[in-house]
Every structure is written in structure tokens, then in C-alpha cells.
Amino acid sequence: MLKELMIKRYLTILLVIIPTLGWAQLYVGFKAGYSPLSNISFKPSVKSTPFYGNKPDFGLIVKYFDQKWFGLQAEVNYNQRGYNAPYKDTYKLRQVNNYVEAPFFTQLRFNMVGVHLHVQAGFYVAYLLSAKQGVDTTGTMVLKTYNLDLLRDNRFDYGLIGGGGLSKEFKWGVIQLDVRFLYGYGDLYKHKYRDMPDQSKAIVQNVSISYMYNLSNLFKRQKQEINQ
Numbered sequence: 001m002l003k004e005l006m007i008k009r010y011l012t013i014l015l016v017i018i019p020t021l022g023w024a025q026l027y028v029g030f031k032a033g034y035s036p037l038s039n040i041s042f043k044p045s046v047k048s049t050p051f052y053g054n055k056p057d058f059g060l061i062v063k064y065f066d067q068k069w070f071g072l073q074a075e076v077n078y079n080q081r082g083y084n085a086p087y088k089d090t091y092k093l094r095q096v097n098n099y100v101e102a103p104f105f106t107q108l109r110f111n112m113v114g115v116h117l118h119v120q121a122g123f124y125v126a127y128l129l130s131a132k133q134g135v136d137t138t139g140t141m142v143l144k145t146y147n148l149d150l151l152r153d154n155r156f157d158y159g160l161i162g163g164g165g166l167s168k169e170f171k172w173g174v175i176q177l178d179v180r181f182l183y184g185y186g187d188l189y190k191h192k193y194r195d196m197p198d199q200s201k202a203i204v205q206n207v208s209i210s211y212m213y214n215l216s217n218l219f220k221r222q223k224q225e226i227n228q
Contacts, residue, residue, distance in 0.1 A: 002088060004048055005052070015018050015079045016035060018115055020134055020211055021105055023142075024064075024065070024066050025065040025071075025213045026062075026063075026064050026214070026216045027061075027062070027063040027065075027212035027213065027214055027215065027218045028060075028063075028212060028215055029060070029064050029173070029174070029210055029211045029212030029213055030058070030061065030208075030211060031058065031060075031075070031077070031147040031176075031208050031209065031210035031211070032056055032057065032058050032208065032209060033056065033058070033059075033079070033178075033206055033207055033208025033209070034053055034056055034207055035053040035058060035079060035080065035081055035204055035205065036052060036053055036205060036206075036207065037050045037051075037052065037204070037205040038050060038051050038054075038080075038081035038082055038202065038204040038205070039051065039200065039203045039204075040083040040085075040202060041168060041189055041200070041201045041202075041203055041204070042085075042197045043087040043134075043197060043199035044197060046086070046196065047085070047086055047152050047198065048084060048085045049085075050084070051081065051082035051084055051094065051096065051228055052143060053081070053082075055080050056203065057077055057080065058077065058078055059072075059076050059101075059206065061073065061210050061212060062074050063082070063107070063212060064073070065104075068105070068169055069109055069110065070107070070109075070110060071106075071107045072105065072107065072173065073104075073106075073107050073122075074102070074104050074107060075102065075103050076100065076101075077101045077175075077220060078098070078100055079098075079101055079102075079104070079206070080096060080098055080099075080203060081097055081099065081167060082094060082095050082097055083095060083202050087135050089138050091135050091136055092135070092136050092141070092142075093134070093135050094132065094143065095132070095133045096130045096132045096133075096143060097128055097131045097188070098130045098131065099127060099129060100126065100127050100129060101125070101126040101127075103123070103161050104122045104124070105120040105121065105122035105124060105161070105162075106120065107120040108120070108131045109167070114168070115167070115168050116165055116166065116167045116168070117165075117166055117167070117190060117192070118165055118167065119163075119164045120163060120164065120165075120178075121160075121162035122162070122210060123158065123160055123161065124157075124158065124160075124161045125157070125158045126157040126158070127155055127157075128153070128154075128155040128156075128157070130135070130146075130148075131145075131146040131148060132144060132147070133146040144198055151190065151193055152189070152190060152193045152196065153189060154187055154189065154190055154198070156186055157186040157187045157202060158185055158186045159183050159184035159186065160182070160183050161180055161181070161182045162180065163181055163206075164179060165178035165179060169214070171189050171212070172215070173212060173213045174210075174211070174212040174213075174214065175209065175210070175211060176209070176211075176212065177207075177208070178207065178208045179206070180206045180208075180209050180210075181204070181205055181206075182202065182203070182204040182206065183202070183203055184201045184202035184203070185201065186201070186202075187199060187200045187201060188200040189202075
């Protein structure tokens with residue numbers, strides 16, 4: 001009896017916290033993706049070439065719509081980006097960075113015969129967890145742990161992010177496909193450190209697929225049960 005009362009109180013609190021007036025929809029879920037192209041824009045110019053990602057990205061996603069066509073979306077992701085650059089005119093240097101990233105979007109969506117087409121734009125903040133670096137002096141690229149230096153390397157990054165995609169809602173949840181472009185404003189390297197470039201900003205392309213569950217429907221059912 002006490003347990004049932006505590007559960008009902010907990011559900012009542014959730015129903016107060018989560019907006020249920022009008023057409024409000026709250027989705028939560030998870031996502032997996034891939035960054036096929038990432039690079040660093042250097043100034044003075046360096047002939048860097050894209051790093052083609054070889055590991056998947058993954059994360060958690062929350063989306064809230066208060067109107068049928070306008071909403072907000074936030075995520076926490078783990079992703080990988082990097083770049084290639086010339087080394088001593090003959091060899092190639094590669095650095096691969098692992099980030100935890102939190103993007104925040106505003107999203108506009110349009111219903112097209114049961115499928116939603118959406119565009120989104122926002123900003124992100126990211127923290128560099130670890131990195132690897134290597135040079136193909138032996139003909140084979142072997143990456144080793146890159147020791148991050150607080151005086152040289154900038155762990156924090158931020159910038160703009162935007163893109164578009166498609167989503168389809170089923171009884172058991174929502175499947176969403178996204179294509180995104182990220183442009184960083186935080187430099188990878190601190191330009192005041194000796195021999196570091198004046199600018200080293202991230203450029204990333206990403207594709208992903210997400211599964212989300214509509215929590216609003218669950219809370220509405222729980223509210224109906226409580227009121228009975």
C-alpha cells in the first residue's frame with residue numbers, strides 16, 4: 001500500500017514537472033552515428049586533408065515539441081574526429097580526437113504524408129577526452145596515445161551545428177535520420193603556445209539514426225489511471 005502511494009506521488013510530481021497542456025510532446029531515446037568526414041581548418045593555411053572516421057558515434061537524445069511544427073532537441077554524444085596533415089613534406093601526420101559532445105537545437109518540422117521532414121540549427125559544447133597521433137614514416141600509419149598538454153592543447157570546444165533529416169512515428173516509438181554539419185569556434189591548439197597555428201577549428205560532417213519513445217503518451221496514460 002505504501003509502495004503504491006509512493007509511486008502515485010512520484011508520477012504526480014512528474015506530471016507537474018512535464019508540461020501536459022495543449023499539444024506538448026516529450027521524446028527520449030538513444031542514437032548511433034558516424035562521422036564520415038572531419039578536418040581542422042588551420043591559419044596560417046596547412047594542406048590538411050579529411051580524416052575518414054572508422055568508429056561509430058553514440059549518445060542519448062531528448063526532444064520536446066510544444067507546437068506541432070517547432071521544438072527543441074538536446075543530446076549527449078561520444079564522437080571521434082580528426083585530421084591529416086603533411087609532415088616533413090614526405091610523410092603524413094594523423095591525429096584522432098575523442099570527444100564528449102552536447103549539442104542543443106531548435107527544430108522546425110513539416111509533415112509530408114506521415115513522414116516528418118525537419119531542419120535544425122543550434123550550437124554545441126564539447127570536451128576532449130583523449131587523442132591519438134601517428135606519422136606514416138614506415139609506410140604504415142600507427143597511432144599512439146597523444147599526451148594532452150594543458151598549455152598546448154585546448155580540451156574545450158564550441159561552435160555551430162545544423163542540418164536536417166527525416167522522422168517517422170510508430171506506436172512503439174520514433175525513428176529519426178539526421179545529417180549534420182559542425183563548425184567549431186574553439187581552437188584545437190592554443191595559438192600562444194610555441195609553433196602552434198593562429199587558428200585550428202573543427203569541421204565535421206555526421207550522419208546518425210535515432211530511436212525515441214514518446215514519454216508524453218506514457219504520462220497521459222498514467223494520469224488517466226491516477227484519476228480513475
